[in-house]
Amino acid sequence: MSIIIFVLLRLAPGNIVDILFSTGGYVSESDKAAIMKELGIDRPMWVQYVDWLREIVTGDLGKSYRYDLPAWQVIKPLIPVTVELALLSTVIAILLGVPTGVISAVRQDSTLDYVLRVISLAGLSMPSFWLGMVIILGLVAWVGWIPPVTLVAPSENFKIHAVQFLLPAFAVGYRSSALIMRITRSAMLEVLREDYVRTAWAKGQNGRVVVWRHALKNAILPVVTVIGIEFAFLIGGLVVTETVFNLPGVARFLVQAIIWRDYPIVQNLVMFTAIVVILSNLFVDMLYGWLDPRVKYGD
Amino acid sequence: MSRSRVAAFSLAVALVVIVAGTPAISQTPKSGGILNAMQREDLPQGFSIHETATISSVFPAAPCFNNLVMYDPMKRVESMDTITGELAEKWSWQDNYRNLVFFLRKGVKWHDGQPFTSKDVKYTFDMIRETKDAQGKLRINPRKDWYANVDNIEAPDLHTVIFHLKRPQPSLLLMLASGYSPVYPAHVPAAEMRTRCVGTGPFKFKEWKRGEYVELVKNPDYFVKGRPYLDGIRYLVIVERGTKYAALQAGRLDISFPGEGTKTIADQVKAAVPQIKIETVGQTVVDNLLVNNTKPPFNNVKLRQAVSLAVDRRAYVKAVHQGGAAVGASMMPKPYGVWGLVEKDLNALPGYGKPADDKAKAKKLLAEAGYGPQNPFKIEMGTRNIPIYVDFASFVINELKQVGVEATLKQVDTAQWHPLATRKEYQLGANLTGIGADDPDANFYENFACGSPRNYTGYCDEQVMKMIDQQSQEIDVKKRQQMVWEIQKKLEEDGARPSMSWRLDYVMQWPYVRNYVPHNNIYNYGRMQEVWLDK
Numbered sequence: 027m028s029i030i031i032f033v034l035l036r037l038a039p040g041n042i043v044d045i046l047f048s049t050g051g052y053v054s055e056s057d058k059a060a061i062m063k064e065l066g067i068d069r070p071m072w073v074q075y076v077d078w079l080r081e082i083v084t085g086d087l088g089k090s091y092r093y094d095l096p097a098w099q100v101i102k103p104l105i106p107v108t109v110e111l112a113l114l115s116t117v118i119a120i121l122l123g124v125p126t127g128v129i130s131a132v133r134q135d136s137t138l139d140y141v142l143r144v145i146s147l148a149g150l151s152m153p154s155f156w157l158g159m160v161i162i163l164g165l166v167a168w169v170g171w172i173p174p175v176t177l178v179a180p181s182e183n184f185k186i187h188a189v190q191f192l193l194p195a196f197a198v199g200y201r202s203s204a205l206i207m208r209i210t211r212s213a214m215l216e217v218l219r220e221d222y223v224r225t226a227w228a229k230g231q232n233g234r235v236v237v238w239r240h241a242l243k244n245a246i247l248p249v250v251t252v253i254g255i256e257f258a259f260l261i262g263g264l265v266v267t268e269t270v271f272n273l274p275g276v277a278r279f280l281v282q283a284i285i286w287r288d289y290p291i292v293q294n295l296v297m298f299t300a301i302v303v304i305l306s307n308l309f310v311d312m313l314y315g316w317l318d319p320r321v322k323y324g325d
Numbered sequence: 326m327s328r329s330r331v332a333a334f335s336l337a338v339a340l341v342v343i344v345a346g347t348p349a350i351s352q353t354p355k356s357g358g359i360l361n362a363m364q365r366e367d368l369p370q371g372f373s374i375h376e377t378a379t380i381s382s383v384f385p386a387a388p389c390f391n392n393l394v395m396y397d398p399m400k401r402v403e404s405m406d407t408i409t410g411e412l413a414e415k416w417s418w419q420d421n422y423r424n425l426v427f428f429l430r431k432g433v434k435w436h437d438g439q440p441f442t443s444k445d446v447k448y449t450f451d452m453i454r455e456t457k458d459a460q461g462k463l464r465i466n467p468r469k470d471w472y473a474n475v476d477n478i479e480a481p482d483l484h485t486v487i488f489h490l491k492r493p494q495p496s497l498l499l500m501l502a503s504g505y506s507p508v509y510p511a512h513v514p515a516a517e518m519r520t521r522c523v524g525t526g527p528f529k530f531k532e533w534k535r536g537e538y539v540e541l542v543k544n545p546d547y548f549v550k551g552r553p554y555l556d557g558i559r560y561l562v563i564v565e566r567g568t569k570y571a572a573l574q575a576g577r578l579d580i581s582f583p584g585e586g587t588k589t590i591a592d593q594v595k596a597a598v599p600q601i602k603i604e605t606v607g608q609t610v611v612d613n614l615l616v617n618n619t620k621p622p623f624n625n626v627k628l629r630q631a632v633s634l635a636v637d638r639r640a641y642v643k644a645v646h647q648g649g650a651a652v653g654a655s656m657m658p659k660p661y662g663v664w665g666l667v668e669k670d671l672n673a674l675p676g677y678g679k680p681a682d683d684k685a686k687a688k689k690l691l692a693e694a695g696y697g698p699q700n701p702f703k704i705e706m707g708t709r710n711i712p713i714y715v716d717f718a719s720f721v722i723n724e725l726k727q728v729g730v731e732a733t734l735k736q737v738d739t740a741q742w743h744p745l746a747t748r749k750e751y752q753l754g755a756n757l758t759g760i761g762a763d764d765p766d767a768n769f770y771e772n773f774a775c776g777s778p779r780n781y782t783g784y785c786d787e788q789v790m791k792m793i794d795q796q797s798q799e800i801d802v803k804k805r806q807q808m809v810w811e812i813q814k815k816l817e818e819d820g821a822r823p824s825m826s827w828r829l830d831y832v833m834q835w836p837y838v839r840n841y842v843p844h845n846n847i848y849n850y851g852r853m854q855e856v857w858l859d860k
Contacts, residue, residue, distance in 0.1 A: 040740025
């Protein structure tokens with residue numbers, strides 16, 4: 027993984043020194059060589075790679091080429107923003123997607139089912155950044171107000187902080203909820219046709235218990251998988267939403283770092299994203315065992 | 326009561342009604358408040374103005390520093406007459422414009438408490454000139470050529486600096502007044518300016534939260550008594566265009582970013598929030614065609630002229646800028662600039678006359694060079710993969726098609742664009758050039774002089790060089806103006822680097838922001854010393 031990140035980044039044309047000179051509007055080959063030497067990017071690629079690995083092992087993430095600061099100092103404040111936004115988006119997606127999916131399945135082919143499916147399809151067809159921009163422009167047009175454009179800490183003003191995150195989380199969560207709703211619906215339709223569900227109905231068991239305890243519990247595994255994938259995707263995929271809502275998170279910063287060819291920042295942010303994907307998959311796998319006792323590991 | 330008395334009484338009543346009905350507008354500056362300014366991207370080189378050529382660094386760094394001289398912040402159109410002292414209390418030209426003597430203010434302190442002296446001035450400009458005995462070194466030095474005519478800089482005492490010139494150059498003062506010419510402290514390494522700023526300016530560095538904002542606070546020891554009025558300035562980084570103008574409309578921002586306001590956006594903002602004040606100024610940024618003079622096919626002047634004739638400048642302004650630009654040759658046109666060609670002369674240049682006639686002339690020149698329907702002239706047009714560049718290039722390609730030139734578009738990553746242009750590895754390019762001062766020296770020496778690193782087209786003409794040197798030494802402004810007009814005509818006729826249009830900036834600000842006066846040069850009005858909030 028680390029090799030792929032390292033090599034791919036360097037395959038992109040140009041480097042930080044080219045960008046620096048482009049802000050100066052000229053190029054001097056001798057000055058360029060001096061800066062490349064200063065940054066250590068004149069060395070063979072494998073030497074740079076080994077150096078990077080050695081630094082990671084010792085807990086040193088290197089130095090941002092662009093900001094001339096330790097990479098960790100630059101990255102550290104970005105992580106909580108993206109994690110908070112991704113978590114909140116996922117929670118909103120679950121709260122919207124799972125109940126509507128269940129209702130849609132239970133009321134299959136009813137008017138309510140059609141309405142919910144149309145809403146869900148709209149969510150899938152609407153890019154979250156577009157919805158985000160519509161929210162921002164709608165607020166300006168109708169209320170003449172938008173949340174602050176710099177991050178407000180919860181300790182400073184919890185309400186404003188909540189609004190800063192809820193709006194983008196809704197824009198992102200709505201799209202994810204559409205996917206979750208459709209997966210929940212199809213999984214539920216399958217389970218609702220199972221013999222044990224039919225038996226429960228025949229025994230005259232309470233409808234809520236049948237649907238929410240027996241059917242949903244058995245239909246939830248594919249839904250959890252999708253939720254896990256969606257969360258992992260959000261960690262790196264919030265680029266445009268963070269940009270539209272001007273939230274200083276990992277994804278927005280990653281794009282800027284790529285544009286600037288700030289290798290230490292990009293490498294570490296991509297590694298961070300990869301680690302989150304791995305951990306969320308691990309968490310989902312562990313959740314399987316808890317949700318469905320039939321799933322056992324290590325036997 | 327006589328008729329005249331009735332009339333006088335009625336007038337008095339009417340005046341009272343008018344005065345009572347008019348909201349009180351305070352004209353006495355008030356101190357206090359934080360100005361929230363738009364910042365289009367994070368600072369590319371921090372506060373190191375001398376290491377950059379982008380407004381993204383100059384605008385937020387300007388309040389931290391001072392120049393020797395500056396353009397009067399309250400006057401929109403800059404010229405020699407609007408230059409005023411800043412760190413220099415007075416100055417004097419001596420020995421027929423060969424020596425420029427600055428008498429510096431006394432008692433000025435750097436933000437860290439160290440005294441400002443002539444040593445700082447010598448340190449700064451020796452560093453830019455890269456003299457052998459320079460005490461500092463810039464990592465990137467885009468404006469070394471501005472000071473090519475400075476022979477040496479002398480600091481005879483702590484408060485006097487003398488610039489000794491190789492030949493007379495009155496316009497040196499204009500370049501020293503540019504926002505690109507702050508004085509750095511000799512006791513702080515220049516590299517530190519990439520992460521913070523230590524200046525003598527009206528505002529001190531407080532915080533730079535990367536990718537989010539830059540915060541400056543009032544310098545209580547500022548040498549101009551009673552200034553600045555503001556308690557501080559926050560530059561809020563907003564990359565997304567829709568978000569930044571939504572923030573301006575919602576009052577999260579007080580002013581727009583220099584050079585960012587297009588006519589379309591300004592019209593939309595005005596329609597949404599009629600009370601927002603919008604001013605149209607030149608921004609000393611020219612859209613120009615890079616025509617590689619050094620290699621075939623464009624080392625053939627006929628083909629350069631054909632390309633220039635093929636592109637209808639007025640249609641370009643309408644189509645690409647929706648009217649938000651001004652047609653002009655290699656100097657910014659009037660009334661936005663001082664040195665531009667007058668309409669009559671402009672109309673006689675290739676690409677500025679009647680489009681059908683110019684296109685017919687272009688076809689004729691192409692035929693003379695051996696190209697026609699049987700043997701079409703095929704070229705590649707390069708540009709940066711940024712929408713404003715691509716729009717520009719696409720328009721030109723379409724115009725060229727109308728005269729039978731088959732041009733293909735090659736979009737290049739930003740990181741690659743300047744290296745390609747500098748190495749002259751292109752045929753035709755769509756380019757934007759910002760000029761630090763509306764002055765022929767700043768423009769001609771940088772973009773048209775033989776051997777200049779930013780002369781991307783490689784145009785080099787001995788006669789033009791002589792003309793450039795002559796106008797540079799000319800003390801009589803009227804004579805100089807005439808010379809500059811001749812140079813512009815010659816450059817356009819040679820197809821050296823055809824100008825497409827000069828961008829206009831639609832500067833937006835809330836009416837309670839006072840004394841924020843946009844200039845005809847985006848780099849030169851960021852000091853914020855006079856700005857106050859009428860809230």
